[in-house]
Amino acid sequence: MPGIEMRTDNPIYKNEMQIFTTKIVSMAKESNLFASQGGPIILAQIENEYGNIMVDYGDAGKSYIKWCAQMDLAQNIGLPWIMCQQHDAPQPMINTCNGYYCDQFQPNNPKSPKMFTENWIGWFQKWGQRVPHRSAEDSAFPVARFFQNGGILNNYYMYHGGTNFGRTAGGPYITTSYDYDAPLDEYGNLNQPKWGHLKQLHAAIKLGEKILTNGTRTDKDLGNQVTLTTYTNANGERFCFLSNINNNQDANVDLQQDGKYIVPSWSVTILNGCNKEVFNTAKVNSQTSIMVKKSDDASPKLTWVWIPEKKKDTMQGKGSFKANQLLEQKELTFDVSDYLWYMTSVDINDTSIWSNATLHVNTMGHTIRAYVxxxxxxxxxxxxxxxxxxxxxxxxxxxxxxxxxxxxxxxLANYGANFDKIKTGIAGGPVQLIGKNNVTIDLSTNIWSYKVGLNGEKRQLYNSQPRIGVSWRTNSSYPIGRPMTWYKAEFKAPSGADPVVVDLQGMGKGQAWVVITQLAKASYDQYNK
Structure with a gap:
């Protein structure tokens, strides 16, 4: 959209944002979803973690966040509005905490409740990097510490892993799997022992629910980073947290008439009645499960057919439009394909200089494949x-x-200051040919021909229906490791109701489709890599 700048004091963006926000609020109101209407929604949020990047926008960022607050209040939903990671949230907005540990967080308004809106239970997976993992012990620890220190709400990010199909994963280099090491994994299976350990944690906290929400709190420093926190209500009922944030040394604690306790390092013990241990974050009693991905032995071996990507037009430099500059990829592809072809021609008169030249390309990412x-x-x-x-x-x-x-x-980048302005592709270059004695030809301002996408995408080779003019090759020695090749195999759905995993190990940059055919209908689950 011409003239738009995202997440700042930009009239075009703010107008679009207000239209979208009003639409969502109106839909919720029409369905009576807000708690003020008797529905289940108790909080509303505007923006997310803007405070982490607001400094990059200067005064425009400050005025933008004030506008957000005013626009929200005008929606009149009868509920509190929150702003995550917004240390200067305009009143009556409630700023909240996102992160791994939020026990020391305090809202900028002392009258605001203390909320842990994103408890990062794991992390997202990036291509080529190790699978993120956060232990059950360390997942439980910040929750117990948060409620020990006066917190009133904990929300897991994520509690249920998921899948970003197709080209929606963002990034760069974020996988389609958004499992996040969550208590419920990408397929809905229990991630044990994390799921069971957190279930026991919340059951223990719930024992003190009435005291925590109506009692007074006192803290006692027992030394060596050990703290006893006692909540007491008007009836004299008590509920205690005993924390040891020393990450090297266990603690032996004598509470006299309330008993003796061993509190492991970096852990919190919950004491019902302040004299009975009902949970410790470092003591895992839940079962441990290991998920195994295995092939269906009853299914026949896949028979593959293949066809090379047609490149005759691009090898001849034929595109759909031309420009005498190297253009930005994201703007040209308009989010319809990951691929953009850049093509140009150069005349050579003296091969003694250019018979062993260097092709030099500076690109904004993320991959490049070159043909001469x-x-x-x-x-x-x-x-x-x-x-x-x-x-x-x-x-x-x-x-x-x-x-x-x-x-x-x-x-594509989807977070950070000015993420919408991050360029991709061979934007601006330079693209150069460097010959003998460093003689250089700069091709950056040549006439470049452009083409968006692959021919196979345009022809929908992934479609289950036969395509006119498409002849899949059936010889048994199909190519392995050959770039720009389409492969296809048919299979029956495995028996049972367990999740089916598409194993993309061995693929380079590419895409995969699973086409489910039922009668005359076909649906597509697309995996991007």
Whole structure:
């Protein structure tokens, strides 16, 4: 949208944001979903973690967040509004805490309740990196500490893992799996012992629910980073937390008539009545389960057919439009494909200089595949998803030489200051040819031809219905490790109701579709890599 700047004091963006917010609020009101209408929604949130990046927007960021508060209050929903990680949240907005540990967090208004709105129970998975894991013990610890220190609400992020199908995963380099090491995994299975341990934790906290919400709190420092917190109500009933935040040394605590307790390092003990241990965050009693992904032995071995991606047009430098500059990929593809072809031609008169030249490309990411005169010369990807330099020795012939570059994205940035302005593709370059004695030709302002997407995408090779002019190859020795190739196999759904996993190990940058055919209908689950 011309002139729009996201998450700042920009009239175009604010207008669109208000339209969207009003639409969502109206839908909720029409369905009587707000607690003020007798519904289940007790809180509403606007923006998210803007305070972490607001400094990058200067005064425009400050005025924007004030506008957000005013716009929300005008919605008149009869409920509190919260702003996560917004240390200067305008009143009556309630600022809340997101993170791994929020026990020391205090709202900017002393009259506001203390809320843990995103308890990061794990982390998202990135391509090529280890699978994130947070232990059951450390998952329970910040929850107990939070309620010990006066917290009133804990919300897990995530409690149930999920899947971002197709090209919606974001990133760069975030996998389609958003399992997050959550208590309920991506497929809905119990992630033990984490699920069971947290269930026991909340059952223990619930024992003191009435005292915690109506009692007074006192803290006693027992030394060596051990603290006894006592909640007492008007009837003299008590509920206690005994925490040891020393991460190296267990604590032996003598509470006299209330008993003796061993509190492991970096743990919290919950005492019902302040004299009976009902839970400790470091003592895991839940079963441990290991999820095993295995093939269905009853299913026949997959029979693959294949077809190469047609590239005749791009190898000849034929695109759909031209420009005498290297354009930004995200703006050109308009989110319909990960792929953008950059093509140009250069005339060579003296092969003694250019027979062993270097092709130099500076790109904003995330992957690049290069061809010279129809021959594949190399591939490279960004290690961290940002800009990188690609260099490869190439041999140029006398006369016109066609250089074809295929740029691909692997998820677009969706968080951070000015994330909408982060460029992708070979935006601006430079693209250069470096010959003998460092003689250089800068191709950045050449006439470049562009094409969005792959021919296979346009022809919908993933469709279960036969495509006109498409002949899949059936020879048994299908190519392995060959770039720009489509593969297809048919299978019957495995027996039972367990989740089915598509194992993409061995793939490079690519996409996969699972097409489910029922009568004349077909649905697509798309996996992006």
């Amino acid at each position: 005169n129809g021959r594949h010369v190399g591939y490279k990807f960004s290690q961290w998803g940002g800009n990188f330099t690609y260099e490869k020795q190439v041999s140029l012939k006398e006369g016109p030489n066609i250089i074809t570059l295929l740029s691909a994205t692997v998820g």
